[in-house]
Amino acid sequence: MEMILNTMRMVDHDQAREHSLGDEKSLEEHLPIGILNPKDFKKLNLTRSLHLTVSNKNGQIIVGIKEDEGVPQGTILMPVSIWANQLTSFEKNEIIYKNITVNVEASRDPITSFNQIINSIKSN
Amino acid sequence: MELYKFLPKTNCKKCGKPTCMAFALDLLQGKVKIDDCPPLLEPKYKKQYDTLKELLGAEEGQKKELKIDVDDDLCDGCGICVTVCPVNARYCPPTLSGKAPDYPPEKHQLFQVKGGKCELLNLEYCRRLEAQGRERECRVCETYCPRKAIKIDYV
Amino acid sequence: MKRIPCTGCSLLCDDIIVRSDGLFIDEVIGACLKGKERFDQLSSSNRILSPMIKKNGVLEKCSWEDALEKTSEIIKSSSKPLLYGFSNVSCEAQLKGIELAKVVDGFIDSNSSICQGKVLNIAKNTGITLTTITEIINKADLIVLWGANAAESIPRLLNKILFSRGKFRMTGREIRTLIIIDPVKVASFNVMGVRDIALQIQPNKDLELIRVLKEECCVADSISSEGVAGLDRDDLKRLILNLSEAENGVIFIGQGVLRPQSESNLVGELLELVQMINTKQEKGRISLIMMGGHFNMAGFDHVALSTCGKNGGLQFDKHQLIDTDDNIVSKIDNEDFGCSIIVGTDPISHLPLSLSQKLATKPIIVVDNKKSATTSIADIVLPSAITGIEVPGTAYRLDQVPIELKTILNPPSNIPSDEELLTKIIDKINKS
Ligand code: SF4
Ligand code: SF4
Ligand code: SF4
Ligand code: SF4
Numbered sequence: 001m002e003m004i005l006n007t008m009r010m011v012d013h014d015q016a017r018e019h020s021l022g023d024e025k026s027l028e029e030h031l032p033i034g035i036l037n038p039k040d041f042k043k044l045n046l047t048r049s050l051h052l053t054v055s056n057k058n059g060q061i062i063v064g065i066k067e068d069e070g071v072p073q074g075t076i077l078m079p080v081s082i083w084a085n086q087l088t089s090f091e092k093n094e095i096i097y098k099n100i101t102v103n104v105e106a107s108r109d110p111i112t113s114f115n116q117i118i119n120s121i122k123s124n
Numbered sequence: 125m126e127l128y129k130f131l132p133k134t135n136c137k138k139c140g141k142p143t144c145m146a147f148a149l150d151l152l153q154g155k156v157k158i159d160d161c162p163p164l165l166e167p168k169y170k171k172q173y174d175t176l177k178e179l180l181g182a183e184e185g186q187k188k189e190l191k192i193d194v195d196d197d198l199c200d201g202c203g204i205c206v207t208v209c210p211v212n213a214r215y216c217p218p219t220l221s222g223k224a225p226d227y228p229p230e231k232h233q234l235f236q237v238k239g240g241k242c243e244l245l246n247l248e249y250c251r252r253l254e255a256q257g258r259e260r261e262c263r264v265c266e267t268y269c270p271r272k273a274i275k276i277d278y279v
Numbered sequence: 280m281k282r283i284p285c286t287g288c289s290l291l292c293d294d295i296i297v298r299s300d301g302l303f304i305d306e307v308i309g310a311c312l313k314g315k316e317r318f319d320q321l322s323s324s325n326r327i328l329s330p331m332i333k334k335n336g337v338l339e340k341c342s343w344e345d346a347l348e349k350t351s352e353i354i355k356s357s358s359k360p361l362l363y364g365f366s367n368v369s370c371e372a373q374l375k376g377i378e379l380a381k382v383v384d385g386f387i388d389s390n391s392s393i394c395q396g397k398v399l400n401i402a403k404n405t406g407i408t409l410t411t412i413t414e415i416i417n418k419a420d421l422i423v424l425w426g427a428n429a430a431e432s433i434p435r436l437l438n439k440i441l442f443s444r445g446k447f448r449m450t451g452r453e454i455r456t457l458i459i460i461d462p463v464k465v466a467s468f469n470v471m472g473v474r475d476i477a478l479q480i481q482p483n484k485d486l487e488l489i490r491v492l493k494e495e496c497c498v499a500d501s502i503s504s505e506g507v508a509g510l511d512r513d514d515l516k517r518l519i520l521n522l523s524e525a526e527n528g529v530i531f532i533g534q535g536v537l538r539p540q541s542e543s544n545l546v547g548e549l550l551e552l553v554q555m556i557n558t559k560q561e562k563g564r565i566s567l568i569m570m571g572g573h574f575n576m577a578g579f580d581h582v583a584l585s586t587c588g589k590n591g592g593l594q595f596d597k598h599q600l601i602d603t604d605d606n607i608v609s610k611i612d613n614e615d616f617g618c619s620i621i622v623g624t625d626p627i628s629h630l631p632l633s634l635s636q637k638l639a640t641k642p643i644i645v646v647d648n649k650k651s652a653t654t655s656i657a658d659i660v661l662p663s664a665i666t667g668i669e670v671p672g673t674a675y676r677l678d679q680v681p682i683e684l685k686t687i688l689n690p691p692s693n694i695p696s697d698e699e700l701l702t703k704i705i706d707k708i709n710k711s
Contacts, residue, residue, distance in 0.1 A: 004482055006463070008534075009572070010431040011200045011312060059632055070464030075482055077463065080629055082652050088631040093609045094539040095393050095631060099483050118655050121627065121635045201311035202434040204470065207442040208452065216444065227296050227308055238308050240315030268452075270430040270437065270469045 005100040007080045031081035032063040053107040059086035061112045130172040138162045188278035198273035201240040205265040283685045286574040286667030287314030289677040311434035325649045327662040351707040357617025360385035364624035366573035369672025372697035373582040388592040388607040389579035395569035405550040410566035411678040417445035421525035423458045426535020430466040484508030526563035577675035618642040625651040663697045664690035
């Protein structure tokens with residue numbers, strides 16, 4: 001399903017917090033999540049045990065799911081992190097953090113790991 | 125004020141209170157029992173009587189105690205409850221960032237933020253126990269907590 | 280009891296009480312979760328306590344001698360060093376950073392240029408009315424959060440601007456109207472009172488709203504009855520009324536408003552709207568505050584302006600400042616750099632993947648006090664002391680007010696401050 005991705009940063013995903021708690025495990029717990037409206041959750045035939053594949057022309061990642069009434073339908077929120085960075089892009093001199101068109105699907109695969117992404121950056 | 129909805133709302137004063145609203149308030153705080161409202165015992169209010177019984181739970185008749193619960197998982201220590209509680213506000217010295225409660229806490233102070241989480245110091249001076257009239261219905265801390273971490277309860 | 284400023288975010292709350300036994304921090308009182316975690320970094324398992332050099336693909340501990348030697352080697356052998364970060368260090372360290380860029384003919388930029396620095400650049404043409412937090416506490420009667428989720432990003436901001444009792448008005452919350460314009464129903468919506476206006480705008484419709492406001496700013500009764508951008512007509516009328524009658528209004532601009540220029544000039548139009556209102560206003564005014572995240576994000580622009588007369592990216596050639604429109608994004612995109620020196624930030628965590636990959640193709644030197652995604656791909660990691668806890672300094676608050684940071688504890692014996700470390704690198708390069 002096509003949706004709009006907005007990145008954001010909340011207390012739970014703040015960098016200071018990431019770093020004081022700090023290991024890759026806690027990053028993997030807090031950051032790879034997509035927050036959806038419960039109606040979209042239903043539309044995508046999701047259950048709590050499933051994950052989400054979020055992709056666009058820039059890349060693809062698999063993240064966990066959270067529901068929130070406050071998110072408007074058709075929008076998916078993700079915290080700014082190496083995970084969301086797979087989907088963001090830039091234009092001229094500016095990075096685009098909001099209103100990114102993405103394709104969202106349910107998935108059974110495990111969440112993309114920290115090392116996987118770091119390796120993809122390194123090997124390039 | 126859920127309780128009020130189920131009273132006869134006739135303000136007949138048979139309970140000794142001036143209005144049904146006043147009765148509801150006292151009911152909430154456990155000062156009176158449902159049976160103290162004579163009209164409510166009439167058959168036509170049977171349904172409401174039962175709902176009220178249910179609402180007030182099994183401990184009906186026992187004195188209820190005020191409890192303010194701060195959920196540590198939700199709270200992010202923003203300190204709004206500290207600043208906004210009218211009791212705390214009475215004892216606020218001015219600081220660079222506006223008037224804020226003192227440290228070490230004044231003995232009337234109800235909340236303080238310690239280690240990034242809100243801490244309830246004492247309940248004694250909460251308006252729900254101390255004040256009279258409308259002030260007694262204070263719910264300011266619960267209303268304004270942005271993370272909905274505060275719950276006021278009677279148990 | 281001494282009160283000290285917190286360096287957890289750009290609000291730099293200066294009323295934090297820390298109890299310490301001289302070695303560890305026992306208790307932090309008054310700071311929010313984010314601030315408390317900043318203090319926790321002191322003894323976190325993630326702290327870097329020794330310089331490291333990458334050998335055979337893994338980082339290994341080494342002596343300061345070797346690390347500095349290797350650092351200067353890398354910088355000297357590459358033609359165009361790129362210096363980036365500087366939003367989590369003191370102004371003194373930023374000054375040294377600019378000096379280093381000058382010595383090595385590099386390009387230096389801070390996180391600000393992909394965040395609030397964008398507003399400053401646009402404001403060069405339109406002008407901007409700023410205000411300070413103290414002014415807001417004492418006088419403000421209208422607070423607008425536009426695309427800014429204050430309750431989550433700067434936790435104590437709402438407490439200060441909305442609930443604190445100021446000096447000249449006896450009350451706090453009671454006299455203030457809060458308006459939130461945001462597509463997502465964020466946590467800040469929870470503090471709404473009866474007079475406040477919650478505007479859950481349709482995503483990406485901000486521009487439409489600003490255009491309508493600009494038109495309606497003069498005549499408040501010609502809004503089409505179906506409303507604008509998913510907002511109710513009555514709410515819009517109240518918004519206009521509030522904006523045009525506030526005595527001391529403040530608009531907080533968050534990341535939500537900082538759309539790319541190529542898409543639309545949202546910030547520019549917003550600045551124009553504010554000016555229109557201010558010109559029409561008789562008794563009051565509307566001011567703006569930019570919500571940066573890192574504690575000294577505003578600082579770099581001030582330091583750059585006062586030393587070089589220019590904010591944003593600074594390019595040096597033959598030890599002279601030269602004119603450039605480049606910023607960190609275009610530099611990396613054009614691969615116009617030979618190595619990068621990252622100070623106190625984590626670009627791998629906030630740059631798009633394609634930029635991260637380009638950054639990783641050249642040697643990376645990281646100066647930081649904790650492990651991050653960037654240190655995991657770095658070639659050299661140089662640890663530094665934590666500003667505001669272990670070393671003092673100056674930082675600019677989000678309202679552009681300088682705050683003096685204090686120390687509570689001494690840094691670990693062999694860990695220098697960012698400023699000292701950069702000085703050492705400069706000396707090393709000058710000597711060899
Ligand atoms: S006796 Fe019952 S109906 Fe009459 S005033 Fe009291 S609560 Fe209301
Ligand atoms: S207002 Fe709520 S979130 Fe803020 S400190 Fe109090 S309990 Fe915590
Ligand atoms: S109910 Fe009112 S008086 Fe009691 S703690 Fe909350 S704000 Fe303070
Ligand atoms: S709001 Fe920012 S400066 Fe204030 S205590 Fe929290 S993290 Fe520290």
